[in-house]
Amino acid sequence: MSLEGKRILVGVTGGIAAYKMATFVRLLKKQGAEVRCMMTPASSDFITPLTLSTLSGSPVGIDFYNPKTGEWTNHVEWALWADVMIFAPVTASSLAKMAHGFSDNFLMATYLSAKCPVFVAPAMDLDMYQHPTTKANLDRLESFGYTVIPAESGFLASGLEGQGRMAEPEVLLRYLQDHFQYDARFSGKTIVITAGPTYEAIDPVRFIGNHSSGKMGFSLAEAAASKGAEVILVSGPTHLKTSHEKIRVVRVTSALQMLEAVQHHWDQVDWGIFASAVADYRPTVAADQKIKKTAETLHIDLEKNPDILSWASANRTAQKVVGFALETQNGLEYAQGKLEKKKLDAIVLNEMGEPGVGFGTDTNSVKLIFKSNKIRSFELQSKQELAFSLLNELMNNLYE
Numbered sequence: 001m002s003l004e005g006k007r008i009l010v011g012v013t014g015g016i017a018a019y020k021m022a023t024f025v026r027l028l029k030k031q032g033a034e035v036r037c038m039m040t041p042a043s044s045d046f047i048t049p050l051t052l053s054t055l056s057g058s059p060v061g062i063d064f065y066n067p068k069t070g071e072w073t074n075h076v077e078w079a080l081w082a083d084v085m086i087f088a089p090v091t092a093s094s095l096a097k098m099a100h101g102f103s104d105n106f107l108m109a110t111y112l113s114a115k116c117p118v119f120v121a122p123a124m125d126l127d128m129y130q131h132p133t134t135k136a137n138l139d140r141l142e143s144f145g146y147t148v149i150p151a152e153s154g155f156l157a158s159g160l161e162g163q164g165r166m167a168e169p170e171v172l173l174r175y176l177q178d179h180f181q182y183d184a185r186f187s188g189k190t191i192v193i194t195a196g197p198t199y200e201a202i203d204p205v206r207f208i209g210n211h212s213s214g215k216m217g218f219s220l221a222e223a224a225a226s227k228g229a230e231v232i233l234v235s236g237p238t239h240l241k242t243s244h245e246k247i248r249v250v251r252v253t254s255a256l257q258m259l260e261a262v263q264h265h266w267d268q269v270d271w272g273i274f275a276s277a278v279a280d281y282r283p284t285v286a287a288d289q290k291i292k293k294t295a296e297t298l299h300i301d302l303e304k305n306p307d308i309l310s311w312a313s314a315n316r317t318a319q320k321v322v323g324f325a326l327e328t329q330n331g332l333e334y335a336q337g338k339l340e341k342k343k344l345d346a347i348v349l350n351e352m353g354e355p356g357v358g359f360g361t362d363t364n365s366v367k368l369i370f371k372s373n374k375i376r377s378f379e380l381q382s383k384q385e386l387a388f389s390l391l392n393e394l395m396n397n398l399y400e
């Protein structure tokens with residue numbers, strides 16, 4: 001899990017986006033983090049301390065002193081406990097306090113005791129976000145070495161539209177993953193990753209395709225970007241999106257377009273990872289108009305698509321080349337055959353038929369086979385987690 005054992009202190013201040021922090025805490029826990037939450041008194045009007053303590057599995061810090069138990073909560077101990085602090089949402093008022101060191105509640109006192117990296121996700125109305133005071137306060141936090149997670153644009157609770165919405169919980173998570181997963185060995189490397197299916201046109205409304213969702217390829221792209229690589233993600237048709245600034249998405253439809261996109265970038269990349277499910281054949285001729293339902297039978301002539309992975313392997317200079325194989329029988333034998341025939345550095349084998357494995361699922365279980373014949377098995381896990389594990393294993397082995 002990408003945040004396994006990391007201690008994350010989440011600070012919630014009093015804005016409407018506080019309701020999203022329940023989701024954020026869930027995401028952190030799913031990634032294996034230890035989570036403590038602290039809240040300003042005003043934030044409990046938007047989300048209850050009980051919600052955050054239940055989801056985090058830990059008491060919530062709001063006051064220094066609990067009159068019922070007579071206990072004092074030590075803000076310095078909380079600050080030293082944390083591997084990182086993330087404050088979200090941060091209102092204009094809390095931002096001003098953070099920028100200028102006002103310590104009038106437990107959250108602010110803990111913030112001022114921080115010895116760890118600090119992330120700040122502001123959320124406020126459009127005009128407040130654009131005010132020079134807010135800009136100056138955000139700049140000031142950055143000048144302290146803290147990371148500001150910019151507000152996003154969209155509909156605001158006030159009814160206005162523009163920048164001011166807190167970044168989505170998934171984006172907050174990504175900032176923390178980038179922080180903890182960063183691996184200097186990936187920095188300066190560019191990786192082309194193919195993802196998703198290809199659609200081969202029969203006529204303007206029909207195509208030959210397959211069930212690939214793109215989840216495996218997108219997960220690899222996001223994990224590689226978190227590790228510090230620049231990524232060119234060549235994706236067939238899928239509904240998936242990514243907003244990671246280190247990922248350039250090139251959308252294609254057919255195998256020929258995917259080949260062209262890979263060829264266009266191949267000289268600039270250090271690795272190629274080919275996770276897409278490319279159609280092996282395409283209709284020899286795609287009809288200009290919709291084919292009418294007149295004949296009792298219909299024959300479509302197919303011709304072979306070029307093999308993108310084989311092209312990349314044959315045209316490599318120093319690139320590392322990693323393929324995928326999806327097999328329904330004799331998986332190991334077929335995957336090893338592809339590894340040898342296509343002269344790959346490694347191949348990732350999915351064996352269809354096992355529950356939760358392969359097309360469309362959120363999870364996967366694979367074997368990673370190196371050209372040395374070393375095999376590493378990965379048990380069923382989310383495609384996101386698997387992507388991090390695969391990249392670590394590849395990096396540990398490909399430069400031996």
Ligand code: PMT
Nearest residue numbers: 212213214215216274277278307308309323324326359360
């Ligand atoms: O997208 P998801 O729903 O998350 O599913 C992930 C996945 C199962 C699609 C993925 O993990 C996977 O296994 N992709 C490869 C599937 C496949 O079709 O394998 P293959 O045995 O046909 O091809 C072997 C390798 O050659 C693959 O790296 C493939 O990208 C590549 N290839 C194949 C044909 C072709 N014309 N060009 C290619 O580059």
